[in-house]
Amino acid sequence: MRMVFRWYGEGNDTVTLDQIRQIPGVEGVVWALHDVPAGEEWPMDKIRAVVDAANRYGFHTEVVESVNVHEDIKLGLPTRDKYIENYKRTIEKLGQVGVKVICYNFMPVFDWVRTDLNRKNEDGSTALFYEKAKLENIDPMELVEKITRNSALTMPGWEPERLQDLSRLFELYKGVTEEDLWRNLEYFLQEIIPVAQRSGITMAIHPDDPPWSVFGLPRIITNQDNLRRFLQLVDSPANGVTLCSGALGANPDNDVIAMVYEFADRVPFAHIRNVKIYENGDFVETSHRTQDGSLDIYGIVKAYHDKGYTGYVRPDHGRQLWGEQCRPGYGLYDRALGIMYLWGIWDSLERAKGEQA
Ligand code: CS2
Ligand code: MN
Numbered sequence: 001m002r003m004v005f006r007w008y009g010e011g012n013d014t015v016t017l018d019q020i021r022q023i024p025g026v027e028g029v030v031w032a033l034h035d036v037p038a039g040e041e042w043p044m045d046k047i048r049a050v051v052d053a054a055n056r057y058g059f060h061t062e063v064v065e066s067v068n069v070h071e072d073i074k075l076g077l078p079t080r081d082k083y084i085e086n087y088k089r090t091i092e093k094l095g096q097v098g099v100k101v102i103c104y105n106f107m108p109v110f111d112w113v114r115t116d117l118n119r120k121n122e123d124g125s126t127a128l129f130y131e132k133a134k135l136e137n138i139d140p141m142e143l144v145e146k147i148t149r150n151s152a153l154t155m156p157g158w159e160p161e162r163l164q165d166l167s168r169l170f171e172l173y174k175g176v177t178e179e180d181l182w183r184n185l186e187y188f189l190q191e192i193i194p195v196a197q198r199s200g201i202t203m204a205i206h207p208d209d210p211p212w213s214v215f216g217l218p219r220i221i222t223n224q225d226n227l228r229r230f231l232q233l234v235d236s237p238a239n240g241v242t243l244c245s246g247a248l249g250a251n252p253d254n255d256v257i258a259m260v261y262e263f264a265d266r267v268p269f270a271h272i273r274n275v276k277i278y279e280n281g282d283f284v285e286t287s288h289r290t291q292d293g294s295l296d297i298y299g300i301v302k303a304y305h306d307k308g309y310t311g312y313v314r315p316d317h318g319r320q321l322w323g324e325q326c327r328p329g330y331g332l333y334d335r336a337l338g339i340m341y342l343w344g345i346w347d348s349l350e351r352a353k354g355e356q357a
């Protein structure tokens with residue numbers, strides 16, 4: 001596995017490249033132009049500025065997360081074609097600077113959804129929390145206000161321009177079924193995958209987080225059967241998945257280990273983190289260790305190892321520890337601890353394999 005670390009860019013992250021450099025075994029940063037609205041073409045000078053900044057610290061910039069998809073594409077509106085053209089131009093430019101993987105998602109309106117960004121754990125740390133009953137009873141607008149109020153830095157997926165239009169978007173999604181969303185996704189893939197392939201890039205869709213419908217909006221990248229269907233929509237090596245254990249694993253019916261065994265060859269990028277699921281359907285993000293949550297992180301890493309995985313891996317979200325002031329989920333400490341746990345498992349498996357041989 002090739003370890004990478006999400007970095008939001010100069011002035012947009014409390015974590016610096018200088019700090020990331022001190023985490024063992026991190027070879028690259030996962031980045032994006034967070035200030036370019038979804039649908040617009042990424043300007044080359046801004047792309048180069050991030051690449052240069054990362055390179056100065058010895059990091060590569062081969063993984064981008066995310067190039068966001070404009071809602072008109074997900075809705076299948078006639079205006080989608082101009083946004084798809086912009087998306088293609090961005091893919092080509094990223095190919096020119098050596099990007100290998102582009103992570104994106106196809107969730108209507110919202111990206112990830114939680115009800116609490118600073119849930120206090122017993123040990124005094126805080127974490128992202130999803131309270132099922134609360135989500136079912138909260139008005140989406142209220143949730144947006146709460147989420148944006150609780151984070152000084154913009155949360156990915158909760159960019160103001162994406163959300164200012166909320167009621168209009170909900171209106172547009174009325175009557176859009178899961179099958180409509182599948183059709184719109186297929187249309188998008190048929191357009192962009194050949195461009196990605198020519199550019200030396202694998203597109204890697206991020207699963208829906210949580211992997212079920214929220215606020216009555218359709219969601220389709222939610223389970224093993226749907227991932228299989230997704231990969232067959234355009235059966236090309238340039239059409240892949242960002243297998244996010246924490247997103248998929250929030251549904252106890254999802255067997256993430258089985259998904260790794262089935263799809264590893266089409267997973268250029270893996271997010272590995274743990275969640276603790278409660279009986280009432282709530283879940284909280286925990287430290288990476290298997291014992292600390294509901295997911296068998298050891299088993300997941302072993303599955304990648306068994307498959308001879310050579311793709312990129314990042315610890316996903318972490319808790320906020322030791323009073324760290326940071327973007328919720330994206331502090332330095334817990335993600336660094338997560339990396340060391342993942343390396344611990346990986347190195348032990350490597351050593352054991354060497355001894356057997
Ligand atoms: C998620 C998403 O993995 C994550 O960090 O919280 O924000 C993810 O970045 C997007 O869904 C990918 O497009
Ligand atoms: Mn993820």
